[in-house]
Amino acid sequence: MIAAAWFNLSFGDFCYSFMSILLEGIPFLLLGTIISGLIDQFLPAKLMTKFLPKNPIAAIFLGAAMGLVFPMCECGIVPVIRRLVSKGLPLSCAIAYMLAVPIVNPIVAVSTYVAFRGQGAAEMTTLRLLVGYSVAVIAACVISRIKMKHILRPEVIESFQKTSTANKSTATGAGLLGMPTRPTLGKGNMIGRLGGAMGVAVNDFLDVCFYFIIGASVAAVFNTGVNQEFLSTLAGNPALATFSMMGLAGILSLCSTSDAFIAATFVSFPAIAKLAFLVFGPMMDLKLVFIYSAMFKKRFVLGLAIGLFILIGVICIKLAFLQL
């Protein structure tokens, strides 16, 4: 009976929620894969390393702020960073960008400010950006000490090695359904390169879409099946409220451009719990677990999820004790 109280699922509700997540997310996923294809064909590998600071920590700090110039939705970020890493962007720097970009970007800053007007909008927006940026930098600094083979899937490492070779000669790979991924960068005329970009985009789209579908279906199950009032009973305790709001963010899998409008409505929860919701959700939710799995090892994704959950929770609870 307890299970029935907090979880009750209907197949029709699941299909409806699943379909709405797909309709909202697929355009952004496609945009990300098209950008990925264009990066593959038109961004010279040396350009990235030329503009990045030589110091890896400084590069992480810069990477986490790149969203201010290149805003990107969390749904489409994985194909982009996969391509950027293959072009020479350090993995830790790419992860800093991946974690920070759904929060540290002008669109999210404006939406957060608008959503929290009348509830300390300036403070909430500033804290969201600062905590999001700090968490991304801390996570990336920790990850920079881990070997790439423990982070990336073997197939992804293999594809990077092929790309590296491709920049010198030629190389191809196969996509989800066996289609080749890329002709050589910079070779051929403009139409040839655009064709190559499309090839990369198609395969990246299918690749990430596979995980997005699994993630969206899991998110739809929890999004419609979990009794959300059950969570509101935890609102009285700051620590429980913070962690339960992060759990809710993980379940709901909202888009970072609109999640502030939802968070602002949890009036019974303390501001710091809403902050945790706004920082954790864009970095790690049910659909992102599966999208990240397109590039990273499952064990790494699990570790990242737990690490982010604890780190963001601790930071927000500390902020609560500071009466912020």
Next chain:
Amino acid sequence: MSTILSRILTSFVLMVWGTVLTWFYFSGKVQAYLHPTFQIYPAISGIILILMACVVLIFGFPECCNGENCAHTHGKLTFGRIFAFVILIFPIFVAASTSPGQFGATAVMNRGYVDNISQLPGAQKALAKQQPFVEPPLPGENPSTQPKPSDSDNYLPKNAKGQLTLQTIDLLYAAEEPSMRKDFENKEVELIGQFMPLKVKNPTGSRFNLIRMYIVCCAADARPVAINIQAPKGEDFKDMSWVKVVGKAEFPLEGGRHTPLIVASSIEKCDPPSDKFLY
């Protein structure tokens, strides 16, 4: 897997996705899933995917490969590409063909009713701005002939019978805002919404909830905005069926705050409105 088969499968998947996305847009079904701001994006994506499908099918790619050279993750899944193909096609096909286009009672109950305007996104801002708009007088016009802000008859929408046509959300705002409350209180109003039985605070069993779903982005974030209806007799409509309620608006003090209540004179089944959501 042969190159031809790979090309056909890839093209087929892209074509299915593109067709579903464009179909949802051009059939108008997308209105039941997304906020108007986002409705055009599936159409654009769908067209791009269909174009990609055609290019892949007709031209393929410059070079071919075999399974060993696969650079993407799914080429090496245990169940291989057929499994990936099924995952890419089957769920969207099932969801697109069976999705009811609105939430049922289970999801609404799980989300909990919004019966206080402060629980809605942007409500604080809207309430703060709640100043009646009065047009400045034209040159030569006597300002005293201008309609006064309290002259609700001049600006509130009405049906042919002269009843105010409102949304559930209007009444929640009015409950918190005295001047709005004055505009609606004891007036005949007409509302369209979805029927949900009221299982608490309903001693006589004659009340039910009339709800409309409020969305910010897509249906996945929809929240049911509910007001209480006092029916003349116990009503037994199907959960989440669309009904039209006509009755008198009241704002009794319940639990220390004004709560909107419609004392209904008539309740009848009706068709869903063209736009099912509140924004």
